[in-house]
Amino acid sequence: MDGRNWSKRWRGSEGTGETNKKSRIANGEDSNLITAHPITEMLCSSGTSAGEPKLIPSIAEDLDRRTFLYNLIMPIMNQHVPGLDEGKAMYLYFVKAEMSTPIGLPARTVLTSYYKSAHFKHRPHDPFNDFTSPDAAILCYDSDQSMYCQLLAGLIHRQRVLRLGAVFASPSSRHHLPRAPLA
Secondary structure (H helix, E strand, O other): OOHHHHHHHOOOOOOOHHHHHHHHHHOOOOHHHOOOOOEEEEEEEEEEEOOEEEEEEEEHHHHHHHHHHHHHHHHHHHOOOOOOOOOEEEEEOOOOOOEEOOOOOEEEEHHHHHHOOHHHHOOOOOHHHOEOOOHHHHOOOOHHHHHHHHHHHHHHOOOOEEEEEEOOOHHHHHOOOOOOOOO
16 A cells, blocks of 8 residues: 555544554654554454554564464364364465555554464464465465465365364355356
8 A cells, every 4th residue: 555545544633542643653653652562563454444444553462462362262172172183174264465554564454464474484283273275375465366276275185174164254255156047
């Protein structure tokens, strides 16, 4: 996203005081307006306000906390649904295009932030999250190519797939097979 769109989105005279602070940080002011830690990225909400996603400032420790909590999900679920550490997981994961603030802070969705991080790229083997899809397919910005590769990888590993899912239905709902005409 170029500077013109940012200035249009982040006019200081609009919005609440918090929006003004976020705008000032996105445009280069020190992050001590709202935190003692440096802001490393702006996270985009999945919902919108007046058609525009909300941006949430994030610090490095936020990603550490999100990763820690994410890694607790499957072991806790395994206490109630045994066997989740067996077989492969065919999850459809997608990244979205990133933007940059005028000072170069990345602005991206929470999931894109996680998938592009060292936490995801250099994660140790985890039997609860043994994915069918290679990381390159997940990190592909072309959602059609990503979907194709992830489905192909799922077919290749189909004998071992025990879990299937997607974080959001929207990417999978955009990719549908043609329907036969009704008689």
